[in-house]
Amino acid sequence: AAEPYNLGVALGLTGAGALYSADGVEGIKLAVEEINAKGGLLGQHKIELFIRDSQTKPDVGVREVKDLILRDKIRAVINDYSSAVAMAVKPIAQEYKVLHIASISNSENITMINPSPYTFQVVPNSYMQAKAAAVAIAKMAKQKGWKEFITIASDYEWGRSTQASAVKFLKETSPDLTLKKEFWPRLGETQFTSYITGIMAMKPDFVLGSVASNDNVAWMEQAKNYGFFDKIPYPGSLITVTELMLQAKTLTRGIIALTRAPFFAHMDNPMMADFVKNYRAKYNKYPSDWAVLCYDAVYALKQGVEKAKTIDTEKVKDAMKGMTVDLTRGRLTFRTIDNQLSCSSYTGTIADDPRYPFPIYKDIIEIKGSESERPESEILAARKAK
Amino acid sequence: MDDTGKLVLQIDRLKKSFGKYTVLTDVSYSLPKGEIAAIIGPNGAGKSTFFNLITGYHLVDGGTIRFMGREITNWPRHRIARKGISRAFQVSNIYPRLTTFENVRQAILTQQKRTLNIFTPAHRLARKNTLDLLELTGLLSHVDTVAGILSQGDKKKLELALALAGKPELLLLDEPTAGMSSEETHETMQLVKRLNREIGLSILFTEHDISVIFGYAQKLSVLYQGMVIAEGTPEEVRNNEEAQKCYLGEEV
Amino acid sequence: MDITSIFTQFLSGLTYGTILFLVAAGLSLIFGVMNILNFAHAALWLMGAYFSYTFWNLMQEYSFAFWLSIPLAGFAAAAVGWFLEVVLIKRIYKRELHEQLLITYSIALILSDTIKLTWGVTNKLIVRPEMLRKPVFIFGSPLDSYFILVILSGAAVAIGLWWFLKYTRYGHIVKAAVYSREMVAALGIPIPRIYTWVFTLGIFLAGFAGGIQAPIGSITLGMDNAIIIQAFCVVVIGGFGSLLGTLVGSLIVGEVMSFTILFWPEGAMVLIFVITAAILIVRPWGLFGTPMRT
Amino acid sequence: MILEVSGINTYYGTSHILFDVALHMKRGELVCLLGRNGSGKTTTLRSIMGLTIPKRGTVMFHGEELRGRPSYYVAQKGIGYVPDNRLIFPDLTVRENLEIARKKSEHYQGEPWTVEKVCDIFPHLKKLEKHLGGHLSGGEQQMLTIARTLMGNPELILLDEPVEGLAPLIVKDFAEKLIMLKEMGVTILFSEQNIRFSLAIAERAYVINKGRIEYEGTIAELSKNEDIKQKYLMI
Amino acid sequence: MKNKYLFPAALFLLAVVLPFIVPEFWVHVLTEILIMGLFAASFNMIFGYMGQLTFGHAAYYGVGAYTTGLLIVKANVPLLVCLPLSMLSAGLCAAVLGYFCVKLRGIYFAILTMAFGQLVYYIIFQWYTFTGGDNGLQGIVPPAFLGKAANPYYFFTLIVVTLGMIALWIISASPFGYTMRAIRDNAERTEFIGINIQRYMHLNFIIAAMFAGLAGALWGPFNRSVAPDLCNWHHSGMPVFMTVMGGPSNFLGPLVGSAIYTMLMAFVTSFTEYWPMVSGIVIIVVVLVMPGGLLGLLGEKLPFLRQNEGNAKETKG
């Protein structure tokens, strides 16, 4: 048989990212199984998976990726949950000429500054997400006459960049909105009461939240018990399928929220329908955003290899530049300037649905990549400034 | 005063209390150069406290301490030691995990002001001085013994060696022979006496062993209820009624 | 800032403080009596939360499940604690500080992986009974109704421990044992047995605190990481081994957090560390502790 | 016979310290154990107490074998121990030092000791009640350790060099106290270097040398036996 | 007499030869071992020689790493200039914080160092504009003459670490080093022979921090990036593990411990995500079975490993 294709996965299996990363690994495993069942890449190169724990720490991530590259001879690595880890891994991948696909971490800085031709991002980045949220919020603000708002965001790269972009957009689109205060709970915070009461006491018109994974669950649960969501609109924060499933019983219905890759938005796409079916068969649950994104990461790579007609990384890398791929989320294109997949963000209202044992998004608005991406001119300007 | 030059230690109206508990109410004391003197008194009279004040272990509440004419009241401990007062503790206080040799070498290097040296290997320094001192104190057979397992009597000797290593002008010994057998007791006190004679070291000690007190001290002071109640030659003190009543008991 | 919102913030500081107290009480007890700084305490606290979830989950159809699962969590954790004491901790009483720290730290590592293996990476949520899902208002300030229960438990633990330490000699035994275990034994005090039960009690408190914590938000891996450091700060501020100190320390940390969030949100943790360091420098034995020879 | 030690052999690591040591005590006796530095007095007392466990031999207390038992068990049976290095708990006050030692003990029949009662014996301690143990003078510590042992209501007390570091007057006073205790029915075994003191108060004596009991007899006999006195006690 | 240099010399020789034998990944591991070994040895100046457990030593390592990182990224300063500057900045930081730490002992010392360490961590974490916050700094590229392959940087590290270890060795064998042992053994007594212990401990704290800073400075260019995690208390725990594993009473103990720990981790993490459990079990076993660390244990069997460190155990009754 032909030489196998060694694919590395370095995700934060312990630490703050464990919840999302575990789903991601499941998505990857399923994709690899499917591809191998058909003989592997190009029908002959079986994919071999090497999975490592980056511990959500940059220097551990770097070490693990080095190990993957040098010992396991991987050709590509899917990494990471944490943007800081992804950014630390980026130069290493470039140095050793290994493809680097970011599938959960979505800081814009991964692709915007110091771009690497080896690094691709298949998840809507923080800028795109923030813009999508802002579009939805701006519309509501106009309708309801909102004036003042407060932000609460996890105090780390993703929280900060998402918050910054969202605030910037809101200022641009609705100049009469004022930001009253910013709250920055530590990543890993478990007690949000003081934030909750602090925000409630200030009586803002609405609150914009970018709280990360586990913390998001804790924050929303605790806020709910203070009657927070009955009093203060909380539009446009990230509530992914993970949270929908986890908090199925307790989540406040009617919130307008944002997510990255909800499978139910694309059930009309046969690839997605198959994926959900197989995923359920294999794991006995519905796929979260992270499972979808990581699954897509593998298929993007597969199509890159097919286009290059070889598994040679240099060629695959060149082939993937500006390539259009068919993924569960539809037909999408990598932007030439930064290798960012021009994918959609999704907003909608959380509501129960008889088809699923958990609430999903109703009245989904899909904000296309083309509507939310940062203009190329700005990217060039940012790179120059650096 | 004219004779200050001849006094190693001159203490004026020293006071010390711990919280409400007053230990020393008003102690004045002076020690001429080159003399061996003893302080006696019942348990808890404040003898060790007196030593602790002189060496800076406790802060003085009132009064002054002069050493060789210079006031040293409430100086930090290490400065007092550098100035020339060494002490041996009542409960032996040595370096239990260093060898006997290293114990003494440390004290000698400190005296020679070489402890800030970070370049020269320590084993090249002060070897001879250390061995000499060990010989003097009768510890030569234990050079490489870890000090923690020395017998009680040898620990006391090491205690003395550490004090001597500082090349002091004044040596304070707190019950130097406690726990020693009577043979060793006298060997140790003979050494102390010799040092006094040969290099003119001034020595102040405390003891509960009557034979030591009367056998070696040239001057005795009785400390009782925070004050010196009797002072003089051993003979004078022996015949002092108060001293008998509060300390010695009738039949001495 | 008006008076209501100050009061609101005070209340939330109080709840935060109570939770910290529940975690730190056992830590402080164990340190106070056994002179062991238990790095694994928060891991056992977390384990208690998971236990509570499991009990609740098993008995879900009964209305008492919610209430019963909390003390049960305490007992389950205590069983783990007892096992750890007998198998491991017993061997390190005579060891040096760093070895004790390493062992308890290693236990924490092992426990967190055990938790991961047992309960998986998915968050766990306990659904509260209807009556605890709405806030109550105290002088117009909202308070999560569950926190009334939390505060009451905190008070109960404080009183229970106060009684324990007041009417038993455990606090003194430790100070004595630190100096000479041999002498304490020669006085007829069976240290090994006392230690086993005190450790078990301390871990019971950790598990109980975990059970109390469980319905507050969601239970996730790694929750213990952040809280252990804060619990250390509490114990340091209040004074090692002092129950009153632990209580006051918890409230200080809780209120400082609660109010700093309003003025300097990023600085809350920094401020806690500054306070801790300042206390250590000025009064190493803490506000209510007694100095100990080291 | 409340205590009967026979044929004990004790080791520190590999060094053999005690060789077939045997001794026995009747209720209410005051017995001393004499010997030079390093002869094994401390080791004998520690062996009885279970602090160093003899490899062979028996330690019978009221007919119960105590060899191999942990020392807290031995203490609970009614044996009190005053170590030569005092081991006052420095971070506890005098009162706490006393209170921590309070316990019942199996074979004690008299009235239980209280802090007040032991302070009657050592009035000096009364005024130091709130002082930390670590701050006491050497002699005060010595008093405290004896008082502390009494708090455990022992029937038999093992005293290791009780008068070391005590002022002459106190020594005298202390001798009276020991006799008083004995009259209260407490059995006492003590080791000493201070021969004068020992001969003055004890009824019986054991002389130990290099880990072997070389002599056993009443004080009156010992006083007459110049041979033993010269050979082992150097007087 | 001279054979006490045998073991270090053999280790050095091994370090020179190994990279030509082992695959590239292990050369990276070796580099890591050396850097962490120097870090642990610097920690042991405080722990082994001064007798105080610091739980915040990573702060100085981190300050060193960030100094070099910032100098390279922002000002393109040559690496050889960065190294002494990193030592300087870590030393300065320790001069300020250590001043307070050396007033305390035992558990209080451990917790205060940890609190200060966390403080440094939070400052670095929060200071986005300067340190890049939790993103850390990327693009810390070693100078061209060290090339891109693993070996040149490894040998560079080997030289720096060897020099660092020799310096530490000289200090530890000097009268100053022995004064530290004396302070560890009986601080009170040391005052009465005329030593200002606070000052000496402070000095030692600064020296230890400087070498931690040097180790940190080597890390950035090796990893191409630095992140605030380097200052976290978890990272402060690493030298503790390593030193205890290797043996705190042996000068080379920390280095040997670093080798064991780092290789163990490199090995374990490659096949299980449950590395915390494995490392936990290993540490427990080491502490229970080899109280003196590996070298402590071997030292009993192989006398030539033993150094006269004045650490013989006191036999307590």
Ligand SMILES: Nc1ncnc2c1ncn2[C@@H]1O[C@H](COP(=O)(O)OP(=O)(O)OP(=O)(O)O)[C@@H](O)[C@H]1O
């Ligand atoms: N740090 C302290 N705090 C409180 N009281 C103290 C302190 N140090 C000493 N004392 C008290 O001061 C008194 C004098 O003690 P000191 O040790 O000086 O007596 P001493 O004369 O040396 O007695 P001894 O002959 O028994 O050694 C004692 O009653 C002791 O309890």
Ligand SMILES: Nc1ncnc2c1ncn2[C@@H]1O[C@H](COP(=O)(O)OP(=O)(O)OP(=O)(O)O)[C@@H](O)[C@H]1O
């Ligand atoms: N921990 C120990 N390790 C090894 N040997 C010891 C230990 N403790 C005591 N020894 C030795 O055991 C022997 C008997 O010691 P022991 O303390 O019983 O003597 P002693 O009669 O009480 O002497 P002293 O009158 O000096 O107190 C001595 O030779 C001593 O050196």
Ligand SMILES: [Mg+2]
């Ligand atoms: Mg005294």
Ligand SMILES: [Mg+2]
């Ligand atoms: Mg003895």
